[in-house]
Amino acid sequence: MGDDQLKWTELDRRTLFDARIFSVTNRVCLSPEGRREPFTVIETNDWVVVVPVLDGGEAFFMVRQWRHGSREISVEFPGGVIEARESPLEGAARELREETGCVAGKLTKLGVMSPNPAIMSNRVHFFLAEDITVAGDLQPDKDEFITAERISAAEVTRGVGSPPYIHALTATALCFYMRLNRQKV
Amino acid sequence: MGDDQLKWTELDRRTLFDARIFSVTNRVCLSPEGRREPFTVIETNDWVVVVPVLDGGEAFFMVRQWRHGSREISVEFPGGVIEARESPLEGAARELREETGCVAGKLTKLGVMSPNPAIMSNRVHFFLAEDITVAGDLQPDKDEFITAERISAAEVTRGVGSPPYIHALTATALCFYMRLNRQKV
Numbered sequence: 001m002g003d004d005q006l007k008w009t010e011l012d013r014r015t016l017f018d019a020r021i022f023s024v025t026n027r028v029c030l031s032p033e034g035r036r037e038p039f040t041v042i043e044t045n046d047w048v049v050v051v052p053v054l055d056g057g058e059a060f061f062m063v064r065q066w067r068h069g070s071r072e073i074s075v076e077f078p079g080g081v082i083e084a085r086e087s088p089l090e091g092a093a094r095e096l097r098e099e100t101g102c103v104a105g106k107l108t109k110l111g112v113m114s115p116n117p118a119i120m121s122n123r124v125h126f127f128l129a130e131d132i133t134v135a136g137d138l139q140p141d142k143d144e145f146i147t148a149e150r151i152s153a154a155e156v157t158r159g160v161g162s163p164p165y166i167h168a169l170t171a172t173a174l175c176f177y178m179r180l181n182r183q184k185v
Numbered sequence: 186m187g188d189d190q191l192k193w194t195e196l197d198r199r200t201l202f203d204a205r206i207f208s209v210t211n212r213v214c215l216s217p218e219g220r221r222e223p224f225t226v227i228e229t230n231d232w233v234v235v236v237p238v239l240d241g242g243e244a245f246f247m248v249r250q251w252r253h254g255s256r257e258i259s260v261e262f263p264g265g266v267i268e269a270r271e272s273p274l275e276g277a278a279r280e281l282r283e284e285t286g287c288v289a290g291k292l293t294k295l296g297v298m299s300p301n302p303a304i305m306s307n308r309v310h311f312f313l314a315e316d317i318t319v320a321g322d323l324q325p326d327k328d329e330f331i332t333a334e335r336i337s338a339a340e341v342t343r344g345v346g347s348p349p350y351i352h353a354l355t356a357t358a359l360c361f362y363m364r365l366n367r368q369k370v
Contacts, residue, residue: 003258006251006330017202017209019225021304024202024209029253037328039253040204042227066191067302068214068224073188074302111346113353115301117252117259119206124353126346143222145191157364161296161311168298168309168357175360178367179342 005032016040021081043121048091049079049173051110052102052129057181059153061100061132064164065146075151075159076167079124088112088125096129098139100148105131110176115169126173128180190217201225206266228306233276234264234358236295237287237314242366244338246317248284249349250331260336260344261352264309273297273310281314283324285333290316295361300354311358313365338362 008029017024022044029037052061060077067074078099082091092107110126140146159165160174193214202209207229213221237246245262252259263284267276277292295311325331344350345359 003249006249006258006332008251008253010256016204019201019209021225024204027253031328032251032330039328040206041254042207064188064191066193066217067299068193068212069226069305070299070302070308071195071306072302073191074299076302111356112351113346113356114252114255114259114351115353117255117257117261117352120254121256123255143216143224145193145217147191160364161298161361166297166299167302168300168354171296171298171357171360172353175356175363176346178360178363179345182363 007032011036040119041121042119044081046082046088046122047079047115047124047169048082048088048095048127049077049124049169050092050096050104050107050127050129051077051173051177052096052100052104052132053177054132054150057153059150060156061102061148062151062156063099063146063148065144067167070166072166073164074166075164076170077173078148079169082125089127092125092127092129097135098141099146101134101136101138102129102132102148103135104129105133110173110180113172124169124172126176128177192217196221225304226306227304229266230269231267231273231307232264232300232309232354233267233273233280233312234262234309234354235277235281235289235292235312235314236262236358236362237281237285237289237317238362239317239335242338244335245341246285246287246333247336247341248331248333250329252352255351257351258349259351260349261355262358263333264354267310274312277310277312277314282320283326284331286319286321286323287314287317287333288320289314290318295358295365298357309354309357311361313362
C-alpha cells in the first residue's frame with residue numbers, strides 16, 4: 001500500500017474550545033476509501049527544547065520545576081513555547097536565557113518532531129547549545145518557580161524514565177544528543 | 186532551593202471541556218509562596234509505546250499511518266491508549282498485535298514518562314518486545330489505515346527528526362533502546 005492510500009483529506013474544521021495556551025478543533029476528514037470521520041485535535045504554537053552542553057559533553061544544564069499536568073517535580077532540558085514573530089532559533093536562545101541564565105556561543109538545530117502527531121497540530125524544535133556562559137539571573141515567568149543546575153550526562157542518561165527525569169521530550173532531545181555522540185565517536 | 190520550595194498544592198479542579206479522547210480541566214493551585222493561580226490541563230488515559238526488535242537488534246517493526254494532528258504520514262513504533270481494566274503490559278501486547286500482527290515472546294518495561302508534564306496528566310509506558318512472531322493480519326480500529334514494515338535500526342536512528350520519523354515518542358523510545366544497547370556493549 002502506497003502513502004496515497006493512507007492519506008486523508010480535511011473537509012472542515014471547527015473550534016470546539018479555546019484556552020489561553022491551546023485550542024481544540026473538530027476536523028472532519030475524508031478517508032482514503034471515501035468515508036467521512038471527525039477527529040479532535042489540540043492546536044497550539046510550536047515549542048522548543050534546548051540541550052545545553054557543559055564541560056565538552058560531560059554534563060548538561062537542566063531545569064528543575066513543579067509540573068502541573070503530572071503534579072510532580074520534573075528535571076528537564078530548558079524549553080517552552082515559541083512566541084509570535086520569533087524563529088525557533090530565537091525561541092531557543094530566549095528560553096535558555098530565561099530558564100538557566102545562560103547564553104550559548106553556538107546553537108545548532110538537532111531536528112524537528114511532532115510532540116504527538118495523532119492529536120496535536122504543533123511541532124517541537126530541538127537545538128544543541130554549546131559554548132555556554134552565565135549571563136545573569138534566571139528570568140522565569142510569574143507562575144514559574146524554577147532552579148537550574150549542572151547534572152552529569154551519565155546521570156541524566158541513567159535517569160530518564162524514572163523521577164525526576166519524567167519529561168518525554170527531554171528523552172527525545174537526549175536521543176538526538178546520543179545519536180550525535182555516536183557519530184562523533 | 187529544595188524541592189519543597191518548588192511544590193504547588195491543588196485547591197480545586199473543574200472540567201472545562203470534554204472530548205471523547207481527553208478532557209480539559211482548570212486546576213486552581215497554590216504557589217510555594219502562597220499565591221493562587223489557575224492552570225489548564227489535558228486529562229487523558231495512559232499510553233503505551235512498544236519497540237519491536239527484529240534480527241537481534243538489526244531492525245524494528247514499525248507502523249506507517251496518516252496522522253490527523255500533524256497532517257502527514259508518520260512512521261513510528263506501535264502504540265496507543267491503554268484501555269480500562271488493562272495493565273500497561275497488556276496494552277503493549279494488544280497494540281503490538283493490532284498494529285503489526287505480531288506477538289512477542291518477551292515484553293520488558295523500558296521506562297515510564299510524562300508525554301508533557303506541563304499540560305498533560307497522563308503517563309506513557311515504554312516496552313521492549315523481543316522474540317517476535319507474526320500471528321496474523323493487522324487489526325486496526327475502524328478509523329485507522331495503517332501498514333507495518335521492517336525498517337533497519339540504522340535507518341530509524343538516522344531518520345528521527347525528519348519526515349516520516351516525526352513522532353517525538355518514537356524518539357523517546359529510541360533513547361531507551363540506545364541506552365540499553367550501550368549498556369550491553
